[in-house]
Amino acid sequence: MEAAIDRHALIVRGASCRFGSLRVLDGLDLPPLRPGQVVALLGPNGSGKSTLLKSLAGLVPARFQALSFGACDMLSQPARQRAEVLRYLPQSLPEAVHLTVTEAMLVALNVRRRTDREQAMQRAVAVLDSLGIAALAPKYLDALSGGQKQLVGLAQTLADQPGALLLDEPLASLDLNYQHHVMALLGRLARERNMLIIIVVHDLNMALRYADTALLLYQGKLLAAGPPPAVVTPEHLAHAFKVQAHIQTGHAGQSGVFVDGLIQL
Numbered sequence: 001m002e003a004a005i006d007r008h009a010l011i012v013r014g015a016s017c018r019f020g021s022l023r024v025l026d027g028l029d030l031p032p033l034r035p036g037q038v039v040a041l042l043g044p045n046g047s048g049k050s051t052l053l054k055s056l057a058g059l060v061p062a063r064f065q066a067l068s069f070g071a072c073d074m075l076s077q078p079a080r081q082r083a084e085v086l087r088y089l090p091q092s093l094p095e096a097v098h099l100t101v102t103e104a105m106l107v108a109l110n111v112r113r114r115t116d117r118e119q120a121m122q123r124a125v126a127v128l129d130s131l132g133i134a135a136l137a138p139k140y141l142d143a144l145s146g147g148q149k150q151l152v153g154l155a156q157t158l159a160d161q162p163g164a165l166l167l168d169e170p171l172a173s174l175d176l177n178y179q180h181h182v183m184a185l186l187g188r189l190a191r192e193r194n195m196l197i198i199i200v201v202h203d204l205n206m207a208l209r210y211a212d213t214a215l216l217l218y219q220g221k222l223l224a225a226g227p228p229p230a231v232v233t234p235e236h237l238a239h240a241f242k243v244q245a246h247i248q249t250g251h252a253g254q255s256g257v258f259v260d261g262l263i264q265l
């Protein structure tokens with residue numbers, strides 16, 4: 001009997017990617033990832049997180065046994081279409097050009113006709129507002145701080161309706177308030193738009209608090225996957241990050257990772 005196929009999820013099987021003699025992803029299988037959730041992609045430096053996201057979007061030469069999203073076989077899609085459905089936001093944003101934030105949003109929304117402009121403006125304002133950066137609209141990109149640029153990059157990615165968002169460390173330059181704001185917003189967007197959001201985060205506490213599912217990569221393979229508390233465990237942290245750690249749950253029910261010591265390499 002044929003195994004049941006999950007027609008709504010992102011299916012990734014046998015992902016492999018190498019750069020020269022370096023095998024970065026080695027036949028990686030992921031569990032089916034359903035839309036409507038935030039998936040935290042975790043792992044030590046160099047474990048292949050960015051390469052996995054870029055591979056999904058077709059931005060690096062990678063091979064898959066299967067890559068589909070819902071009923072759509074992504075491997076048979078033209079590159080541009082695949083990158084639009086599986087939308088990657090890079091870790092380092094391109095150098096800011098001399099455009100205002102509003103202009104940059106209209107570029108992202110691909111506004112070509114004057115008649116589309118009004119609607120696009122409303123959408124741009126709504127997205128900037130949801131990220132709490134409406135005041136940046138008239139400012140020039142090349143005059144923004146690193147964190148502000150990161151938020152504008154995120155706003156551009158959120159402006160239209162990709163099937164899945166692949167966000168590479170979008171919290172890296174953000175202050176504490178914005179880190180929590182963005183994670184809460186991503187959770188809401190995932191549910192409201194029934195979108196799959198995969199996000200690389202180094203802060204395991206963010207994953208514990210906001211993600212629905214966690215994936216832990218180690219040396220190009222999947223070490224653990226599931227609900228964050230089942231993935232962020234002392235055993236997995238020792239194996240992947242070489243730290244002795246314990247997980248503590250506070251009065252409000254929030255769990256946090258406490259590192260007690262380093263394991264000698």
Ligand SMILES: Nc1ncnc2c1ncn2[C@@H]1O[C@H](COP(=O)(O)OP(=O)(O)OP(=O)(O)O)[C@@H](O)[C@H]1O
Nearest residue numbers: 019020022024043044045046047048049050051052
């Ligand atoms: N274009 C490239 N050419 C050669 N090697 C690469 C390239 N991109 C990535 N690598 C190598 O692949 C490995 C995985 O890199 P990747 O950026 O996917 O890791 P990561 O888990 O995202 O790391 P980090 O947490 O440090 O951002 C690293 O050893 C890196 O040096």
